[in-house]
Amino acid sequence: MESTNYAVYSKGLTKRYPGADAIRGIDLMIGHGEIWGLLGPNGSGKSTLLKCIAGLLKPDRGQIHVLGQAPNRTTKGKVAFLPEIDYLYRWMKIGDILQFVSAMYHDWQWDRAEELLKFMNLTHDQAISSLSKGMRARLKLVIAMARDAELVLLDEPLSGLDPSSRGRIIDVILKEFKAEHQTMILSTHEVGETESLFDSVIFLEKGKVKLIDTADTLRQQHNLSINDLFREVYQ
């Protein structure tokens, strides 16, 4: 089957919310071993698309295959999803949430988790409720990257963070991404700092794909950086 060759394959993918289509007829063929930038302004459908890939939303029309199959419990075990919102139990300590998540995934790597915690200046005994927004964002990234997931989905990992937290997060993405067996899709509208990460880029607008190609091809075709192209496309 064609979809087995791709980390993510979708055809005519449509998801409706009451009163509006969040994404409309999206066709995607995302290969293995690349970092994809999912770019677009607020409301363009980035989060909805990532939720469909993560198996948190069911398409209303069209099809989507993740790692060769429709999103299900098995694909959830191979996908690391970092949502934009704070989805961690606030009454837990960092050590508790790591214990909890580690018991759920076969690909959890404690040594990597410890290394990442240290790099992010976080400790097991810190209460999640006492963490700043930047620290919580770093913790979410630790949880996503401490796994050896085949597909990593990061939804606005830099949103609203201070420069030092952003820097650490980008460093971790660069350091921990294993191109030989991982694929990453990173949604953002903060293109300047993340541009260097992307192998390929998808521009979304009003739930549709506006531009899609490798980052190098887009730069050459438009003679602009991805950041400048982003500004031009959405101005």
Added chain:
Amino acid sequence: MKSYLQLIKKELRALRWYLGVLMFLTLGWHLFLATRVQRWPAELVFGLGWIPISFIPIWLLWISVQMYRSEWNQDTAYLLLSLPIPGWQITTSKFLVVMIAYVFSVVLFAASFFLALGGSIMQIVGDCLTLFPTIWYLRTGLNAFVLSVLLVSSATMLTHFSYISARMVKRFQGLVMVWILVLSVWLMERLGYVIEPLLRWVPWMTFEIGNYSQGMVHMGEFQMSLAPILAPWLIVVALFALGTWLWETQIEIV
């Protein structure tokens, strides 16, 4: 199994504040009554001592809803729904913890009642306690507990099913939940009536009843068929299983 144990642990820890408040209120109420023993009639103190247990069913229904509602209110449903674990692990871990809370609350009530008000209880019922053999109290208590567990588990499963089903609509979820709950109770009764004949083979439950007359206690046996209780309970289990399926396959995070 590691994941299941972690889920149960998480639910228990999330509930610890509620259990703490319950413990504080129950003990506080009984200790307050203990200070009234000499001032108020013993019968009044004894009667008021039962008040906490009358709130337990409402409290259990409230925490049953709350343990799901908080997953959405605090956005932790993102985490739960993205886990690669079967839906039954999530739904039964929540159900199991409600049942643990029930057992805890009953034991807490009994211990608090007897520790704080043991003296005044003995004043009122002391003579009655000697009328029946101890084994009778144990058996009757156990039978009543088993029946109460069936009742509480049914109410909990129906509440969980109703909450999960109501999550499938975008608006008026509270109202929809109440309607689903009412319909579920109706369905439980009707379908329970239909399948009851299939359960006639289930052994009957025996109660020993003591009649006190003319200064003598006469022990007798009362037998009750479990089929009319088990049949609707099985319908409730089926609805709970449907709720689990809905959780795993239909519930979305918008």
